[in-house]
Amino acid sequence: xxxxxxxxxxxIPMPAPDPGILARRQRIxxxxxxxxxxxxVIASEDERRAYETDAFTAYRQLPLAVVLPQxxxxxxxxxxxxxxxxxxxxxxxxxxxxxxGALPQADAVVVGLAKMNRVLALDFKDRTARVQAGITNLxxxxxxxxxxxxxxxxxxxxxxxxxxxxxxxxxxxxHCLKYGVTTNNILGVRLVTLEGDxxxxxxxxxxxxxxxxxxxVIGSEGQFGIVTEAVVRILRxxxxxxxxxxxxxxxxxxxxxxAEIIGSxxxxxxxxxMDHLAIEITEGFAHAGxxxxxxxxxxxxxxxxxxxxxxxxxxxxxxARQCGARTLKVSTSEAESAAIWKGRKSAFGATGRIADYICxxxxxxxxxxxxxxxxxxxxxxxxxxxxxxxxxxxxxxLHPLVLYNVNDAGEREKAEACGFDILRLCVEAGGCxxxxxxVGIEKRDLMREQFDETELAQQIRLKLAFDPHWLLNPxxxxxLDLRPAGDLPAAA
Amino acid sequence: MSGPIQAPADEAELAHVVAEAFAARTxxxxxxxxxxxxxxxxxxxxxVGTGGLSGITLxxxxxxxxxxxxxxxxxxxxxxxxxxxxxxxFEPADWRGLLGSGEARPTxxxxxxxxxxxxRRLMAGACRDALIGVRFVNGRGETIRNGGxxxxxxxxxxxxxxxxGSWGTLGIVTEAIFKLLPRPETSxxxxxxxxxxxxxxxxxxxAAGSPYEISAAAHWPAGDGMPARTxxxxxxxxxxxxxxxxxxxxxxxxxxxxxxxDEAASxxxxxxxxxxxxxxxxxxxxxxVSVAPSRAPAVALALxxxxxxxxxxxxxxxxxxxxxxxxxxxxxxxxxxxxAQGGHATLVRGSEALRLxxxxxxxxAGPLAALTARIRAAFDPAGILNPGKMGE
Numbered sequence: 001x002x003x004x005x006x007x008x009x010x011x012i013p014m015p016a017p018d019p020g021i022l023a024r025r026q027r028i029x030x031x032x033x034x035x036x037x038x039x040x041v042i043a044s045e046d047e048r049r050a051y052e053t054d055a056f057t058a059y060r061q062l063p064l065a066v067v068l069p070q071x072x073x074x075x076x077x078x079x080x081x082x083x084x085x086x087x088x089x090x091x092x093x094x095x096x097x098x099x100x101g102a103l104p105q106a107d108a109v110v111v112g113l114a115k116m117n118r119v120l121a122l123d124f125k126d127r128t129a130r131v132q133a134g135i136t137n138l139x140x141x142x143x144x145x146x147x148x149x150x151x152x153x154x155x156x157x158x159x160x161x162x163x164x165x166x167x168x169x170x171x172x173x174x175h176c177l178k179y180g181v182t183t184n185n186i187l188g189v190r191l192v193t194l195e196g197d198x199x200x201x202x203x204x205x206x207x208x209x210x211x212x213x214x215x216x217v218i219g220s221e222g223q224f225g226i227v228t229e230a231v232v233r234i235l236r237x238x239x240x241x242x243x244x245x246x247x248x249x250x251x252x253x254x255x256x257x258x259a260e261i262i263g264s265x266x267x268x269x270x271x272x273x274m275d276h277l278a279i280e281i282t283e284g285f286a287h288a289g290x291x292x293x294x295x296x297x298x299x300x301x302x303x304x305x306x307x308x309x310x311x312x313x314x315x316x317x318x319x320a321r322q323c324g325a326r327t328l329k330v331s332t333s334e335a336e337s338a339a340i341w342k343g344r345k346s347a348f349g350a351t352g353r354i355a356d357y358i359c360x361x362x363x364x365x366x367x368x369x370x371x372x373x374x375x376x377x378x379x380x381x382x383x384x385x386x387x388x389x390x391x392x393x394x395x396x397x398l399h400p401l402v403l404y405n406v407n408d409a410g411e412r413e414k415a416e417a418c419g420f421d422i423l424r425l426c427v428e429a430g431g432c433x434x435x436x437x438x439v440g441i442e443k444r445d446l447m448r449e450q451f452d453e454t455e456l457a458q459q460i461r462l463k464l465a466f467d468p469h470w471l472l473n474p475x476x477x478x479x480l481d482l483r484p485a486g487d488l489p490a491a492a
Numbered sequence: 493m494s495g496p497i498q499a500p501a502d503e504a505e506l507a508h509v510v511a512e513a514f515a516a517r518t519x520x521x522x523x524x525x526x527x528x529x530x531x532x533x534x535x536x537x538x539x540v541g542t543g544g545l546s547g548i549t550l551x552x553x554x555x556x557x558x559x560x561x562x563x564x565x566x567x568x569x570x571x572x573x574x575x576x577x578x579x580x581x582f583e584p585a586d587w588r589g590l591l592g593s594g595e596a597r598p599t600x601x602x603x604x605x606x607x608x609x610x611x612r613r614l615m616a617g618a619c620r621d622a623l624i625g626v627r628f629v630n631g632r633g634e635t636i637r638n639g640g641x642x643x644x645x646x647x648x649x650x651x652x653x654x655x656x657g658s659w660g661t662l663g664i665v666t667e668a669i670f671k672l673l674p675r676p677e678t679s680x681x682x683x684x685x686x687x688x689x690x691x692x693x694x695x696x697x698x699a700a701g702s703p704y705e706i707s708a709a710a711h712w713p714a715g716d717g718m719p720a721r722t723x724x725x726x727x728x729x730x731x732x733x734x735x736x737x738x739x740x741x742x743x744x745x746x747x748x749x750x751x752x753x754d755e756a757a758s759x760x761x762x763x764x765x766x767x768x769x770x771x772x773x774x775x776x777x778x779x780x781v782s783v784a785p786s787r788a789p790a791v792a793l794a795l796x797x798x799x800x801x802x803x804x805x806x807x808x809x810x811x812x813x814x815x816x817x818x819x820x821x822x823x824x825x826x827x828x829x830x831x832a833q834g835g836h837a838t839l840v841r842g843s844e845a846l847r848l849x850x851x852x853x854x855x856x857a858g859p860l861a862a863l864t865a866r867i868r869a870a871f872d873p874a875g876i877l878n879p880g881k882m883g884e
Contacts, residue, residue: 125697126784148703170646181644183653184621197859206613206810207782209836209854210882211662211864212620215653219646239703259554265577265674265729308732363642366555395643396555435644443647450647454634458871459649465866477648 012059012441015475015483017107021064021087028085029065032109035077040115042066051092051110055157056100056442063090063104070115072190072198072228079226080196082109088471089194091222093134093165096157098359099440101169101221105475111226113164119143120229128187128204129234133164133227137171140232149234152179155436156345167227170219172436174270174344177394178303179235181436183218188231191217191224194467204231216462221438222473224466238303241269243340244313246320247294247327251275254296255369257323258393261300261316268316272299272344273393275373278351278401281388285350288343289336291327298393299344347390348401355403356412357388360419362426363435366396372429376400376422383418385411397435398426424449439477447479456482497523497539503561503627503635503666509540510664510876511633519879522660524602525565527586527593531606532659532852532881534844542601545666548572550641557641559625559669562601569600573672581673582619583610586767590778591841601665607657610766611708611725614700614807616673620656625669628655630662631872641669654867660878662871676727679707680737681758682750684722689713689789689805692722695747696808697785699724702743704736710765711805713792722747725762770803774815777842779826783835785809791833798825818843823850830854851883 021028029043042048043065052060064087069075082089088108095102104110113134121130124147131140137158140151154173155161161171167189172181179185188202201217202208217224248254258271274282274290274297283290291297298320302312313330320328331337351357364372373389380387380402391398400422404415423433427449434443447456460482466472470483500506513520519537523529542563550559553576560569566584573579584603588594602608604626609618616622625639638651655665684695692711699706708725712718724740726733741750753761764770771778779800783791788809792802800816814837816822823839823846830837839852856864868875 123784123786124701125694125786127697127701128784149701170650172644176644180617180621183650184617193859193863195859199860199863201860203834204784205782205835206618206807207836209838210856210860211867212607212653212657213860213863213867215620215656216649216651218653219650236701236703238705262556262674263554265677267674304732305735307735308729311729311731363644365552365557365641367552392644397642397644430640431642432640432645432647434647435642436646438646439648447648451637455636455638456648458630458634458636459651461870462649462651462867465863465870 013480014105015480017105021107024085025064028087028109031081031085032065032067032078035081036067036069036074040068040070042068051095051104051112054095054097054100054102056098056103056440059100059103059441061104061106063108063110064106066110066112068112068115072192075111075192075226075228076196076198078111079192079194083194083196083469083471086469086471088474090473091164091168091226093162093168094136094160096161096165097169097440098361098437099434099442101165101438101440101476103441113162113228116228123204124149126204127234128231130229130231131163132229133167134162137161137163137166144234148237150237151232152185152235153182156348163230163232164227167218167230168220168222169436169438172392172397174272174392177271177392178267178269183215185233186214186218186230187233189214189217189227190229191227193225194471202231221440221477223463223477224472239305240309241301241303242309242313242331243299243301243337244316244330245290245327245340246298246300246325247291248296248324249294249326251296251373252370253324254298254393255366257298257320257325258366260319260323264315264319266302266312266315268300268394269303270299270301271392271394273297273389273391274344274347275389277386277388278347278390281354282343282347282350285353286339286343286346288339289329290343294327299340351388351401351403356406357401357403358415358419360398360400360402360422361434361437362398362423362431364396364398364426364429364431366393368429369396372398372425375425379421379425380418383414385415385418396431420446441476444477445479447477460484497541499541499544501544503545503629506540506545506664506666507629507633507635510629510631513538513876514632514874517874517876519876522664522878524563524605525599526596527588527598528591528602528606529593529596530591531840533847533883535878535881537876537879542599542664549667550669553578556672557624557669558672559641559667560600561667562599562665564600566598566600566603577675578672579675580670581612581616581622583612583766584608584619585610587840589772590768600668604656604665604668605659611710611762611806614709614810615705615707620653622670623652623656623668624671626652626655626665627667628663628665631874631877636663639669643671659881661868661882662877664877677729678733678755679725679727679758680733680755681753681761682724682737682741683753684747684750686719687711687722687747689792691747692720692805693785693788693809695722695744696724698744699740700808702740704740708762709808711809712770713802715803723761723765725758765804765806768804768813771813771815774803777816777818777823777846778840779814779816779837780840781812781814781826781830781835781837783810783812783830783833787833787835788812791829791835794829794832795826798822798829800826818846820849827854853882855883
């Protein structure tokens, strides 16, 4: 193990905590308490326990302290103080990150946005909403639903995850094929820098002046500052939407069907793919009427008026038949539509009921799907494991669930190694390591698979322009040995 | 500075040219096709052209993705897409008429550098939204890849977006990859005549907030003996266009009964809107003001008081094209008018004297200016890439 690193209990290397910071813990807590009302500073071990991990539960670590500011000014005061004290900062939304984006360190203060969850302004004429960043994704749609509007990006965790976390990870979801991901749906943010400056980047116009700083803040995994407010685009919902199920005897047929649909000029609002194991597991839980005899299944949803939907689903059905579809089932009621989506959205939970799993998040060019599925099967069998595949077929974002038994110590390690091999395969196929979960801590050490040293150095120079002392979410995104020693000017 | 234009034959040669310029601290004047050369501050440096970097590098129609080298003429890209019934979602504008650069050829690199978007930006996003991958040479002469050919990618920082609209000041784009949309089966437009700016914006907001998926909304204020026209565009399969046009006309009937333009007339009209044709023959400077759509009428009023005139509202009112006298006073007044409504103004066409007297791009202020400078330095530490182009 390199100097200056410790291993967590699960073998993830982490920077060794700074003993100077640990020794100053009481002074730091007192300093934070002078800035925020008492109940917004969490120092006791019991209460800190709730922040020791996020949805990447393989790793746990109590943070030095947790603060829950209620205003942008409080966030600014906290960051200015922690910057002066040279204490690492871990921004946290709802803690739903699957890549460990909000995992703490022993010498770091978690800045949680849970209390900043209000809608500040709604403008249906300009189709924008100004919200505090701790609001949940679904909370935004809830606030505008009475006028028939919604916020488009829809990660599976949308009930719980915050827009702050969505911005940090540039989150996607099932409906991104038509509506884009987070970066396509945010017009502005209020960003607090480490120095405590409050910057308004973008706003309620479609274009902002200067460099596209909004574009780099979104997806920066909390390493450039803390976003406390956002101006989001809200969209008027279509008149109606309806899904259909299509079952195939071979994964290749499903892949060809996706290509043919798009080639015919139809952009469905979602095309979701599930393989046989995923269908079996999910059907056993959700009873959505999925075709149990299919090797692969697509859920295809289209939007418009009833008549338009009928026409589109007819065209898609014809294409699917030509591609060898065995089962075609068009939803005929709200209840059937809800059941179809309930199955898809509960796929991860249902899998968790029958086995432990790790959920990977690689992306591939959709044309490479047959090759990747075949190779992935070989990789997984090589480790003596099983894999269930659920993914967004329109955009090639794979979510292989690698199943293992948590009570078998060796299997966890095998599952992790297997997952990494799958991600390497994605990169090799022309895709990338992560499509929507982020790099976080999970894929940090795989970054060299996708980028060379020069490319990583360019990204690190950009981070240093925002964070010269490497304090913001410091153990994430980049391999630990790339951390600059000491402070570096951005131009160094 | 005049002199011979260096024209590297490929990316490696370009990187070498930049590395040498970095070592010698020689400023570089980056040349694409030249169609937008006179936007921004004039650059003084050794000319480097991207014309040698040409050709489509990737086209997978079934994956809705295309990639091309920077010097590829945009026309070559669109011809390839046309042949497959596909299109760039952001409908890039052609400013040659506006800028008097008719002999030049717009390129892929220039489109990215300018983040050049047209009317469909209202619903389908800007150039930066469709851009999913880039290769570029930074100010050290290093070649950097970011993004890729897949639509969802959150691996590392999104430098792709940062390159769009940076006018060559962070890196020289050598290749760009875009996501695509199928070309709609047909299109049609609804046209209302004689509306005030306020009524037009109200109509466009109501249409954009309806479930009928307009793909563009623009307003041509009265002038040159023509009444005001307010236009909505629908694009889809033919029965959907017919259905939606009928629904919209009914829902917006308090604004009067619209005329309907068929596909050919609609396409010609939107090409003019896309390319800001109403500004071509305008005297003086041409500005673009970006604001929240509902504030466009207030901007138009303030522009008149500043001695200018709003000639065209695109993006449902979110983009106001204006003509104004070529004076520093008028420029300052336009900037104030935009800022008062929470927007900003960019000088697209102006004399060299005006572009030197006032910053063509709205300069960042306070901590944002310092941050912008640090970001520039992170990509171009010697300040050799199009120095001063964006004003800072």
